[in-house]
Amino acid sequence: MTSSPSTPSSNPRATMSWALRIILAIAFIGAGIFKLSGHPAAIEEFNQVGLGQWFRYVTAVTEILGAVLLLWPRTIFYGAVLMGAVCVGAFVAQLTALHGDIIHTIVLAVIFAIIAWKWRAQLAASPLLDSRR
Known part of the structure; x- marks a missing residue:
């Protein structure tokens, strides 16, 4: 069985990229679910921040959305930018x-910046930026 150049099995960098994005997605989906669950630790943390519990929900949904976007090849750039904003x-x-x-926030922000940079071509290919429409 032959692999095409685009398959992760034929390219160690692609395999590492997939593995990293899957690990990050699992971690942030878990963090988002934790926040949505109403765990006392999450409630207390957002009380300390002082923006109210609505911000816990916004943060949780943003984390889950960003994590999912990291897994779909057409939206990796957008997921990385969104997750970088969460880290900031x-x-x-x-x-x-x-x-x-x-x-940890700095390290994760740098990782998401690298992912966004690697997938920045998606921004140029975005139909939202097509001036011919």
Whole structure:
């Protein structure tokens, strides 16, 4: 059985890209579900942030949406940008209200920036930016 150049089995970088995006998606889908579940720790964290519980729901849905977008090849760029924005928001929350660990938000933001950069061609191919319409 031969593999085409685009299949992950024939390209170690493609395999690593898929694996990384799957791991990130699983982690952020889990984090989003945790927030939506109303766990006391999630409620307390968002109380500390001070924006209300509606922001917990918005954050959870954004995390789940971004994670799903990372898995669909046509939307990887958009998922990475959305998740990068979530990381920036988490960084600000950690600095201003939670006073916790900021290194994870920085590392994740850099990873999402790299993914977005790698898939930036999707932005140029977007029908939303087509000036011929």
